Amino acid sequence: MISKFLSAFVMILFGQNISAQVAIIPEPVSLVSKAGQFKPGNQINISVNTNNADAQRIAGMLQRKLANTGLNSSLSADAGTATIRLLLNKVPDQQIQKEGYQLKVIPKQGISITANETAGLFYGMQTLLQLFPAQVETENGLKNTQISIPAVEINDHPRFGWRGLMFDVSRHFFTKQEVKDFIDQMVKYKYNLLHLHLTDDEGWRLEIKSLPKLTSVGAWRVNKTGNFGTFSVPEDNEPKDYGGFYTHEDIRELVQYAKDRFVNIMPEVDIPGHSLAAIASYPELSCTPGADQYRVRSGEKIMEWPPNGHFYGLVDNTLCPANEKVYDFIDKVFSEVAQLFPFEYIHMGGDETARNFWEKTPAIKDLMQRENLKNLDEVQSYFVKRVAKILQNKGKKMIGWDEILQGGLAPDATVMSWRGMKGGIEAAKAGHEVVMSPSTFAYLDYMQGDKIAEPPVYASLRLNKSYQFDPLPEGVDPKLIKGGQANVWTEQIYNTRHLQYMLWPRGFAIAESVWSPKEKKQWDQFIPKVEAHFNRLDAAGIKYSRSMYDPAFAATKTTGNQWMVTLNTEINGLTIHYSFDNSFPDQYYPRYTAPVTIPKDAKMLRVVTYRNGVQVGKIISMPIEDLKTRKAI
């Protein structure tokens, strides 16, 4: 009986024919859907027209991916019988450039990916995999399945050469394997630059052989859980057992892993601010050394951020620009960093340097006099320029956050603009290269919906705002805008599941902003693609945020002293249902169609969104007192 049941089950599986809808992220330069589908059958044959080792490796990757998912495939040099042909052009096709590709899926004939360089074959493969059914993302997900690939012709190449994601491995430590997983996810969406934020107040994550305390002391702290930034000050008897770091061997492995996937890793060593882990290791690097007064931050408050923008340190977390030992330290650190990371740039941070301790230091006053520095901006700029020279001596280009503009930019420095786009515009107008990474569009640590319904962070950035990111502002020389980048700071990200939740789907939005032609970005067409990719993430077991289904809230007071609530969804086709009576609404509850008066004595608004009778948003419970603080949407 059981075996009969099983064989019927197997027959159903054999008979199953599945195909994907065409939903490519990032949107290609040109995509023409054709009639019909290609059915590769049970045995997929992959050919490569070159002995180029990278091209062979890509074919091997494709084969392994298909094998993981239960599809049989083989490799051969014979394009005649192949179902998937990888073709490297002998004569470059100017249209598809360095990283571009042409992908053709032709019914009854097969699939070809043509490129000028191997990076193009790699990106063509990523696009092809998106044409496979979502089950290709599941281990053994396609066993005994007949698949169909929709017929298309795609010509594609990136808008920008710098398509970055920054991963903060300092605030919370992520293992080497977790970094590899991050790379695996980013390349599916054609990102090519992994910026590793390796040092900060909360941990130094890179072995520096000549400065062993950086990792024996600086990589470890007291473990705390809750709302980062508000933690109690660690007691002396609490164990410093949370943390970790990458050895040189780890870094070499990661660099190679990334290179095999056409990703450069850019290291960031954040100085002179954000340096408490270094100072806890070597207190003599601060302007205010003193035995035992420094510890790696565990998330307790160490800075004040008044609304006027004049932030200051409660603890001195800065390197001292007037101390020659600091430049020796930086030289040692960057000697090893430059050796480990082949990428042409090293990021020196430069952001959010509190200078209130410098101000009180006699050695800084002497430095100002000696070097004729008029103010602390110029002191900071003096420091940055010396770092630039050190990096230059190591054969590297320097990039820093836009604060490196303060007091005068070092010659040849590249600016990463994070406080909006203005720093990038200013730098480009002065002839410097720029990477745009504005918090206003590209900070993936920010909350994705209303703060009542998200893990708390100090700011919000909804999907539709991320989608509006355009790295190229009007009026600047496009040649100076190298590209764009999204940043994932991890103060509030304690594990990889939550890291994934913060990355997707906003990572899709930024991917289109840095790869796709501007005119090809269409919000209404983007959302169905996002949903198709939710299915792919489900198949891959990767978490993502569904906050795009949740409404935004605004409350206003009418002249008659009544409060009204306005609700808005960022995507079309949803219905919002609500209650003020404390019960949990469903689709039979009142439907929101226009601003609603809040009943005078109501304590709670609860809302939920539906589409076609299916709940898509979460039930959000919004206390009326909170609601009254929500301003215009």
Ligand code: ACM
């Ligand atoms: C930054 O977000 N402080 C670069």
